[in-house]
Amino acid sequence: xxxxxxxxxxxxxxxxxxxxxxxxxxxxxxxxxxxxxxxxxxxxxxxxxxxxxxxxxxxxxxxxxxxxxxxxxxxxxxxxxxxxxxxxxxxxxxxxxxxxxxxxxxxxxxxxxxxxxxxxxxxxxxxxxxxxxxxxxxxxxxxxxxxxxxxxxxxxxxxxxxxxxxxxxxxxxxxxxxxxxxxxxxxxxxxxxxxxxxxxxxxxxxxxxxxxxxxxxxxxxxxxxxxxxxxxxxxxxxxxxxxxxxxxxxxxxxxxxxxxxxxxxxxxxxxxxxxxxxxxxxxxxxxxxxxxxxxxxxxxxxxxxxxxxxxxxxxxxxxxxxxxxxxxxxxxxxxxxxxxxxxxxxxxxxxxxxxxxxxxxxxxxxxxxxxxxxxxxxxxxxxxxxxxxxxx
Amino acid sequence: xxxxxxxxxxxxxxxxxxxxxxxxxxxxxxxxxxxxxxxxxxxxxxxxxxxxxxxxxxxxxxxxxxxxxxxxxxxxxxxxxxxxxxxxxxxxxxxxxxxxxxxxxxxxxxxxxxxxxxxxxxxxxxxxxxxxxxxxxxxxxxxxxxxxx
Numbered sequence: 384x385x386x387x388x389x390x391x392x393x394x395x396x397x398x399x400x401x402x403x404x405x406x407x408x409x410x411x412x413x414x415x416x417x418x419x420x421x422x423x424x425x426x427x428x429x430x431x432x433x434x435x436x437x438x439x440x441x442x443x444x445x446x447x448x449x450x451x452x453x454x455x456x457x458x459x460x461x462x463x464x465x466x467x468x469x470x471x472x473x474x475x476x477x478x479x480x481x482x483x484x485x486x487x488x489x490x491x492x493x494x495x496x497x498x499x500x501x502x503x504x505x506x507x508x509x510x511x512x513x514x515x516x517x518x519x520x521x522x523x524x525x526x527x528x529x530x531x532x533x534x535x536x537x538x539x540x541x542x543x544x545x546x547x548x549x550x551x552x553x554x555x556x557x558x559x560x561x562x563x564x565x566x567x568x569x570x571x572x573x574x575x576x577x578x579x580x581x582x583x584x585x586x587x588x589x590x591x592x593x594x595x596x597x598x599x600x601x602x603x604x605x606x607x608x609x610x611x612x613x614x615x616x617x618x619x620x621x622x623x624x625x626x627x628x629x630x631x632x633x634x635x636x637x638x639x640x641x642x643x644x645x646x647x648x649x650x651x652x653x654x655x656x657x658x659x660x661x662x663x664x665x666x667x668x669x670x671x672x673x674x675x676x677x678x679x680x681x682x683x684x685x686x687x688x689x690x691x692x693x694x695x696x697x698x699x700x701x702x703x704x705x706x707x708x709x710x711x712x713x714x715x716x717x718x719x720x721x722x723x724x725x726x727x728x729x730x731x732x733x734x735x736x737x738x739x740x741x742x743x744x745x746x747x748x749x750x751x752x753x754x755x756x757x758x759x760x761x762x763x764x765x766x767x768x769x770x771x772x773x774x775x
Numbered sequence: 776x777x778x779x780x781x782x783x784x785x786x787x788x789x790x791x792x793x794x795x796x797x798x799x800x801x802x803x804x805x806x807x808x809x810x811x812x813x814x815x816x817x818x819x820x821x822x823x824x825x826x827x828x829x830x831x832x833x834x835x836x837x838x839x840x841x842x843x844x845x846x847x848x849x850x851x852x853x854x855x856x857x858x859x860x861x862x863x864x865x866x867x868x869x870x871x872x873x874x875x876x877x878x879x880x881x882x883x884x885x886x887x888x889x890x891x892x893x894x895x896x897x898x899x900x901x902x903x904x905x906x907x908x909x910x911x912x913x914x915x916x917x918x919x920x921x922x923x924x
Contacts (some may be wrong), residue, residue, distance in 0.1 A: 424846040425801050428880040435879065447876050450805025450901065494808065497815075513815035520812070531805040531901045 388416060391726065393733075393764075406733070413725050413771075418718040422711075433704040437671065438464050438538060441701065445691075446532050448706060451494065454487045455684035456706075457536040462617060463680035463693040464538050467673050476540035477619040478660040482553070483526060483535045484618065484682075485649040485656070489560065490519045491685035492642040492649075495737045496567065499639060502730040503580040504769045508567075515563045522556045525549055540666025550657055557650050564646045571639055580772065581635035585720040585732035588633055597716040598709045599687020600645065601736045604630050604637035611683035623655045635735045642737075671699045684709055686737050710738050727768035789835060790918060792824040793911075795865075796834035796858070800851050801883070802841020805901035806868035810838060813904035820908055823915065831857040836914065842870040842877045843884040855891055863918065865895045865910055872896045 391408040404424055409417035429448055433441045445460040446453045458480055465472060472480075493516040500508035520530050527533035527543060535541050545553075571577050587597065592605035602609050610627045612620045628644045630637035673695040680691045687709030696702040713736040720732050799807055813820050814827055828834045831854045843851060855862070866887045869875035874885035887893055894917060897910035 424850075425799075425844065426846060426882050427801055427842065427844055427877050428882045429877075432877065432880045444876055447803045447805070447900075450803040451808060453803070453805070510816055513812065514817060517812070517817045530903060531809060 387411075391415075391729075393729070404738075408721065408726070408729065410726055413727070415721050415724050415726060415729065418721045420714055420718065422714070430704055430706060433701055435700065437699045438673065438701065439671070441704065442536070442538065443534070445706075446534065449708070450531050451491050452487065452684040452686065452689070453532050454483050454535060455682050455689050457534075458484060458618065459680050459682045459684075459689050459691045460693075461536045461538050462682070463678045463691045464673070465669075466678035466680065467676045467693060467695050468538070468669055470539055470667060470669055472540045473664040473667060474619070474661045475544075475663050476665045478656050479541045479543075479545060479665065480536065480618040481620065481623065481656045482545070482653055483523070483533055483541075485653045486519055486523050486526065486553075487533070488649045488685045489646050490516060490523065491737075492646050493519065495642060495685075495734075496639065499635075499731065499734050500577075502734045502765070503577065504765065505576050508570075508577075512567065515560065518556050518560050518563075522553055525552050537666060539669045540664070542666070544665050545657075545660070553653065553657065557653060561647065561650050564643065564650070568640075568643045568647070571636075571643060577639070578636065580728075580731060581639060582632075584635045584728045585638075585724060585735050586633050587716050587720050591719055592633075592716060595715040595719055596712055597687075597736075598712045599683070599685070599737075600638060600641045601687065601713050601716060603628060604641045605633045606631040611681050611688050615681055617680075617682055619656060619659075622659060623652055625652050625655070635731055638735045672697065673699070673701075686710060687712060710736070713738070725771070726764075727771040730765055730768060789861075790915065792826070793835045793863075793915065793918070794826050794828045794833055795836040795838050796828050796831050796854065797838045797840070798847075798851060798854055800839055800841045800847045800871070800887070801844035801877075802868060802870050806840035806871070809901045809904055810840065810867060810907055813907045818904040818908060820911060823911060825911060831855075832859065834858055835861070836863045836865055836911075838865050838867055839871045839887045840867045842874040842880075843887060843890065845882050845884060848884055848890065851887075852890060863894045863914055864891065865897065865914055866893045867897045867907060867910070868902060869898050869900050872898050875900065 389410045391410050393406040393408065405421040407419040408415050429444060433444060436444060442457060442460055445456045448456050493512050497509040497512035497516065500512065523533060524530050526545065526549060527535050535543060587605050589606045592602045592607055597605065606629060608627050608629050613627050625648060628641050628648055630641050632640065675695055675697050677694040682689050689709055690707040692705040693701050694703045717736050720735065721729060724732060797810060812818060837855060837858060864887065866872050870877065871887050874883055877883045895910045895914045897906055899906055
């Protein structure tokens with residue numbers, strides 16, 4: 384190996400999915416030796432815009448921070464505002480929040496499983512998973528009236544109640560989902576197409592996961608039992624028994640396993656929540672003006688810990704609203720995972736943290752010695768990964 | 776000069792294989808997952824010959840989701856310029872149509888039509904896959920009408 388390193392630039396344009404972001408990979412031969420991340424393409428200025436909107440208007444804006452985990456964002460936001468107000472949402476609304484949050488987790492994890500399969504060149508699994516994901520999308524539509532932005536939460540409770548007919552439909556849909564999810568779980572553990580590309584790829588050791596502050600399924604795949612639902616219960620999670628899914632593999636396979644098993648656990652949580660759901664009101668009325676106070680709210684979004692900090696100043700608009708999303712918390716660990724790995728593994732490792740930006744359409748390969756630049760698309764990188772593994 | 780017969784073949788081919796390139800200019804992913812859902816088995820826009828492509832040079836239709844931010848503005852223009860003629864633009868979601876909930880954000884330029892002409896607008900937050908399919912069908916009808924002239 385000569386001393387020359389090659390810079391591989393990934394992003395910011397990405398045609399298949401999600402937001403634009405840029406990664407600059409320093410490579411030596413087939414190995415990645417350094418990673419630089421340039422974020423901010425998606426910056427819209429939501430935190431500033433929150434200051435110009437009333438608390439109720441801010442709710443709808445917080446939902447539009449992310450379309451995949453929109454319910455986690457609104458739950459976190461309303462919990463913060465409820466804390467500022469000193470209002471307790473009615474018990475029934477807390478259970479409905481759990482049901483929607485877990486349905487969203489299932490949809491997000493299935494979406495991710497499909498994308499991960501696509502990244503390792505297993506498009507059949509991608510299509511199968513996305514077909515089955517439509518079941519949970521239909522359930523979310525039954526519960527909330529919309530497929531993506533559910534608008535279920537409101538300050539002081541939830542907006543829509545569940546009746547027996549809806550509950551019956553949810554339970555029926557969950558049965559089908561459970562069968563499919565079990566099948567996928569069984570298949571993933573045996574299928575060589577998956578194992579060959581994910582075992583011992585993108586290693587993040589337990590100590591590194593703690594050191595770099597990883598969150599969500601990423602940290603749980605490294606053997607650390609960390610889950611806001613269990614550590615700092617919100618909504619009705621303290622009244623529902625459930626297991627925190629932990630895997631010790633520390634690699635991409637462990638991340639796939641954690642998410643697949645969490646789908647089954649979420650199905651269990653929804654069933655328990657529906658069984659234990661009390662009757663009564665679903666919402667309490669609140670005043671629009673909030674006295675000066677500050678609140679910190681945490682929820683376990685599908686990708687990990689989501690954090691909102693809100694400060695009020697006596698008016699009907701917040702003075703400051705700070706949002707920290709799980710993807711940002713996972714970026715240092717992502718850089719650690721990429722370093723020392725093969726270029727061919729970059730797509731699956733990037734997808735491994737379930738980034739909310741996953742952007743790697745365009746790759747620019749620059750040979751420093753020859754001063755040549757080649758533009759690669761994501762398709763080329765993906766094809767390169769497949770070819771490279773076939774030759775080995 | 777292309778002979779008329781071959782021109783007819785070109786039109787026929789283009790109508791039956793309108794490949795798309797998708798670019799998220801700063802959206803929340805909501806429209807993106809719905810666009811992707813439209814490509815997967817349940818909705819399956821591939822029956823219209825629509826395929827998602829990675830390179831702007833292979834694409835006929837630019838599908839834009841999200842409000843245009845200052846950071847992605849130049850990249851979006853570059854993608855639009857790289858696409859071969861004739862090119863069509865479809866704005867998916869209210870953000871791409873007008874900037875919608877982010878209309879007053881300091882880093883948001885606004886809707887896509889501030890930068891270049893848009894052929895079909897698909898409003899909704901996010902539009903359902905059915906609405907996206909209808910948008911594509913409208914665009915195909917428009918392509919056909921233009922070619923008949």
